[in-house]
Amino acid sequence: MKKHYSIAAIAAAAMLLSACATTISGGSNTQYAENAIRDAKIAGAETYAIAEYTTANASLARAKQLFLHNRPDRAQKLLQLSIAQADLAKAISEAEHAEMTLSQLQNN
Amino acid sequence: MFKRQLLKISPVLIGIALAGCASKQSWVPELEEAQKTYAQISQDPIVASLAGEELQAAQQQLQRAESAAAAFRKPQSVAHEARLATLQTLTAQQRARSLTANHSLQVSLGQDSFLSEQEIAAATMIEAPLDANPIMAAAHSGDSIQAQLASLSQQLASLQAQLAATQQPAQTVVVPAPVPAVQQPVPAIQQPVTQTVAQAIPQATSQAAPQQLTRATTALAAEPVQETTIAAAPQQATDQQLLQPEPLQLTPQRQIEPVLSAGAQIAQQQPVYQVAPTAQQAEPAIGAAMAAPATTSVQALPGQQQIQHQLLAMNAKPNTRGMSLMLGERYFESGTAGLMNQRAARHLDNVAAVLRQNPVLTLDIEGHTDNQAAPENSQDLSVNRAITIKSALVLRGIDANRIDTRGFGHTRPIADNDSPLGRLQNRRVELVFPVAQSEG
Numbered sequence: 001m002k003k004h005y006s007i008a009a010i011a012a013a014a015m016l017l018s019a020c021a022t023t024i025s026g027g028s029n030t031q032y033a034e035n036a037i038r039d040a041k042i043a044g045a046e047t048y049a050i051a052e053y054t055t056a057n058a059s060l061a062r063a064k065q066l067f068l069h070n071r072p073d074r075a076q077k078l079l080q081l082s083i084a085q086a087d088l089a090k091a092i093s094e095a096e097h098a099e100m101t102l103s104q105l106q107n108n
Numbered sequence: 109m110f111k112r113q114l115l116k117i118s119p120v121l122i123g124i125a126l127a128g129c130a131s132k133q134s135w136v137p138e139l140e141e142a143q144k145t146y147a148q149i150s151q152d153p154i155v156a157s158l159a160g161e162e163l164q165a166a167q168q169q170l171q172r173a174e175s176a177a178a179a180f181r182k183p184q185s186v187a188h189e190a191r192l193a194t195l196q197t198l199t200a201q202q203r204a205r206s207l208t209a210n211h212s213l214q215v216s217l218g219q220d221s222f223l224s225e226q227e228i229a230a231a232t233m234i235e236a237p238l239d240a241n242p243i244m245a246a247a248h249s250g251d252s253i254q255a256q257l258a259s260l261s262q263q264l265a266s267l268q269a270q271l272a273a274t275q276q277p278a279q280t281v282v283v284p285a286p287v288p289a290v291q292q293p294v295p296a297i298q299q300p301v302t303q304t305v306a307q308a309i310p311q312a313t314s315q316a317a318p319q320q321l322t323r324a325t326t327a328l329a330a331e332p333v334q335e336t337t338i339a340a341a342p343q344q345a346t347d348q349q350l351l352q353p354e355p356l357q358l359t360p361q362r363q364i365e366p367v368l369s370a371g372a373q374i375a376q377q378q379p380v381y382q383v384a385p386t387a388q389q390a391e392p393a394i395g396a397a398m399a400a401p402a403t404t405s406v407q408a409l410p411g412q413q414q415i416q417h418q419l420l421a422m423n424a425k426p427n428t429r430g431m432s433l434m435l436g437e438r439y440f441e442s443g444t445a446g447l448m449n450q451r452a453a454r455h456l457d458n459v460a461a462v463l464r465q466n467p468v469l470t471l472d473i474e475g476h477t478d479n480q481a482a483p484e485n486s487q488d489l490s491v492n493r494a495i496t497i498k499s500a501l502v503l504r505g506i507d508a509n510r511i512d513t514r515g516f517g518h519t520r521p522i523a524d525n526d527s528p529l530g531r532l533q534n535r536r537v538e539l540v541f542p543v544a545q546s547e548g
Binding site for chain 1: 188191192195196198199202203205206209210212213217
């Protein structure tokens with residue numbers, strides 16, 4: 001009987017640890033997405049890539065909600081999308097900014 | 109009875125189910141879009157060379173999406189993977205666009221580009237032959253930032269001179285009388301590069317029309333630094349300039365100086381014309397064109413300097429051994445001495461053209477590798493690559509005796525062999541033209 005209890009305790013501990021690991025992974029990805037969105041904002045995404053920037057923010061917000069509603073799989077996918085959209089917004093912003101500066105330089 | 113019917117129907121049902129599963133893959137429009145986007149963007153050499161890592165990541169993501177579709181995973185999953193692939197592909201495209209714009213920006217500002225020459229070269233392959241317009245080709249080939257800057261500066265100076273010549277209000281040159289000096293031959297200006305000068309002056313002198321001479325000089329001054337352009341100018345153009353009854357225009361001295369500044373002192377010592385005060389700036393140029401004893405800047409042009417300009421137009425770089433033209437590894441099949449003919453043809457055609465035009469010019473071809481392979485293999489590869497280039501030039505009609513080949517293996521690196529980029533730079537073939545550096 002005691003043996004069964006110990007096995008159950010080990011299993012419970014393992015499940016708890018795995019749950020924590022999932023949470024940490026989700027939190028890490030959330031943090032990663034937030035960083036990507038911040039980088040995009042710094043690059044001027046609010047000006048140059050507003051659509052991509054808005055979508056990235058919306059995906060992140062929705063992912064956070066899904067984490068709260070215990071739907072981590074869907075949330076993870078949305079985080080991936082959010083990161084990709086933020087990266088795209090950043091790249092567009094950098095390209096637009098550089099081209100605009102170049103254009104101004106050439107016109108002057 | 110029922111069993112029999114079921115047995116008959118079951119293959120049909122299985123067939124329908126399989127067809128449904130098979131078609132399910134093509135029913136994910138996101139995957140199709142991702143494939144199209146990737147296929148389109150990955151063909152762009154600029155994206156492929158400047159955003160290679162991003163493009164590779166996008167390719168891997170696309171493969172994941174295709175694998176998901178092949179494994180009959182849920183359409184939502186496939187669509188998700190495909191969407192990620194599309195976004196990554198677009199990011200690669202934008203990244204390349206950003207790098208290109210920033211590179212242009214830095215070149216415009218006269219700063220060193222953050223891109224390596226290999227990246228620029230890979231991203232700016234052009235198909236047009238260099239011979240057509242060496243200056244423009246140098247500006248666009250991207251093999252050397254310095255060469256680009258030099259050629260752009262030349263173009264800018266030329267355009268400024270032309271602009272100044274067209275905007276300058278008409279000014280009259282006061283010429284008191286024909287001067288005997290005009291009728292004297294001008295033996296000093298007979299070099300090929302200054303053919304326009306040599307052609308212009310006899311015509312003007314034969315007609316005893318100093319004003320026309322002034323006009324010819326002015327026309328020359330409008331093309332200040334580009335000796336190659338001057339050399340290429342047809343004589344008809346000069347004739348037309350001489351015959352046109354346009355008002356005289358004088359270019360300010362600062363634009364004339366680059367070409368004929370060396371003649372200024374002589375012109376001041378032997379003033380041939382008295383020029384109106386408003387046009388006095390042009391006096392040195394007139395004097396130089398008229399008296400024109402041998403001056404260093406003009407005299408040095410035809411031989412060494414002309415070769416130098418031709419080589420510079422091909423993005424060769426001066427060094428202690430002469431002028432060196434670098435052929436990167438991208439001109440060879442990976443790990444072999446096989447030449448990628450399409451890529452190398454443009455360079456080799458132009459090298460052959462320069463060697464043909466200058467029969468005394470010799471060439472040393474030096475092969476180099478990185479330190480990744482065994483020394484003996486590196487040595488063999490470097491020698492073989494040098495010989496390949498020599499063979500390609502001999503096939504283009506160059507005497508083999510004029511070309512010397514050597515292989516140095518990995519013994520002469522120009523960059524750090526610890527980094528992939530450094531190793532890429534070290535894997536090269538150098539074409540060294542033993543051309544003495546001119547002082548100008």
